[in-house]
Amino acid sequence: MTKPLNHFLDIADHSAAHLRAIVDRARKIKAARAGRPRGWRDPGEPLKGRILAMVFERPSTRTRVSFEVAMKQLGGEAVIITANDTQIGRGETIADTARVLSRYVDAIMIRAAKHSNLMELAQHATVPVINGLTDRTHPCQVLADVLTLEEHKGPLAQQTVAWLGDGNNVAASWVHAVGRLGGRMQLGCPAELSPDPAVMDWARAEKAEVMLTTSPEAAVANASCVITDTWVSMHDTDGARRHNLLKPYQVNAALMNKAAPGAVFMHCLPAHRNEEVTDEVMDGPQSLIFDEAENRLHIQKSILLSCLE
Ligand code: CP
Numbered sequence: 001m002t003k004p005l006n007h008f009l010d011i012a013d014h015s016a017a018h019l020r021a022i023v024d025r026a027r028k029i030k031a032a033r034a035g036r037p038r039g040w041r042d043p044g045e046p047l048k049g050r051i052l053a054m055v056f057e058r059p060s061t062r063t064r065v066s067f068e069v070a071m072k073q074l075g076g077e078a079v080i081i082t083a084n085d086t087q088i089g090r091g092e093t094i095a096d097t098a099r100v101l102s103r104y105v106d107a108i109m110i111r112a113a114k115h116s117n118l119m120e121l122a123q124h125a126t127v128p129v130i131n132g133l134t135d136r137t138h139p140c141q142v143l144a145d146v147l148t149l150e151e152h153k154g155p156l157a158q159q160t161v162a163w164l165g166d167g168n169n170v171a172a173s174w175v176h177a178v179g180r181l182g183g184r185m186q187l188g189c190p191a192e193l194s195p196d197p198a199v200m201d202w203a204r205a206e207k208a209e210v211m212l213t214t215s216p217e218a219a220v221a222n223a224s225c226v227i228t229d230t231w232v233s234m235h236d237t238d239g240a241r242r243h244n245l246l247k248p249y250q251v252n253a254a255l256m257n258k259a260a261p262g263a264v265f266m267h268c269l270p271a272h273r274n275e276e277v278t279d280e281v282m283d284g285p286q287s288l289i290f291d292e293a294e295n296r297l298h299i300q301k302s303i304l305l306s307c308l309e
Helices: 016-033 062-073 094-101 115-124 139-153 169-181 197-205 216-220 239-249 289-308
Strands: 051-056 077-082 107-111 129-131 160-164 184-188 209-213 225-228 264-267
Touching (some): 016 169, 051 062, 062 077, 062 107, 062 289, 107 115, 115 129, 139 169, 139 225, 139 264, 139 289, 160 169, 160 216, 169 184, 184 216, 264 289
Parallel strands (some): 051 107, 107 129, 160 184, 184 209, 225 264
16 A cells, blocks of 8 residues: 655644654754854755755745745755746646646645645655745644644643634644644634635534634733734735725734733734834834744745655
């Protein structure tokens, strides 16, 4: 029988034990690198001779650089493919692209315009596929967020996480993370921009402690962590409508003061400063945004190892 591939498509696909192992390993990888130069290779170069293809149907800074540096520091290499510079942009199917890339590389990371493109790639690839963001989920980001939150506040299972604003792809992966790893999530979203009902149904079925409200104040009550994201994501076309709906959900000092004492602030970036979050919060002592960005590197390594070892 053919062994199933170690895809990393969504947090909800994996057991709590597997996700816990990925986060804990990332913490150890980070500790081993402390104080080393950027070019220092991780001990044993465990991905020596391995190649990752990275397919971008949407732009990226953090995902692109963290995966490429992760591969280099683990001894491997990365090939970057932007949809518009390849035959994907001229209509070659995702299924054929998957079959072709599988003949060249050991794994494929895709930032997909549509979640269905990710699923089609995974269905036809014969190497592991990693979700580097779709319109539905952003699992690599949220495991980096869990690592960051736990570094500063302790186990996720003891945290109350407030999500403010659009119930988007990152929010969906956060719901999956709380469903698998524990903790409580309080989403404060306008009714028109609530999370996908399928995500909330999943949370109910998994008995995840997830509360949805339209009140920003109720969402941050007792929260040890407050999170928001851009109001207009890469796949959105209704910017003006979104700004009007989301204005009351801005994370500012007044709202942070309604969270638990010592609450931290996170944002996956890029941010639109003084829209979804004020400069004062982004640059203030509660903000973990650049630790969060750094942790993309350490978590990508752990995810890559889980897929390729
Ligand atoms: N947070 C995140 O995924 O950043 P990029 O869009 O820059 O990759």
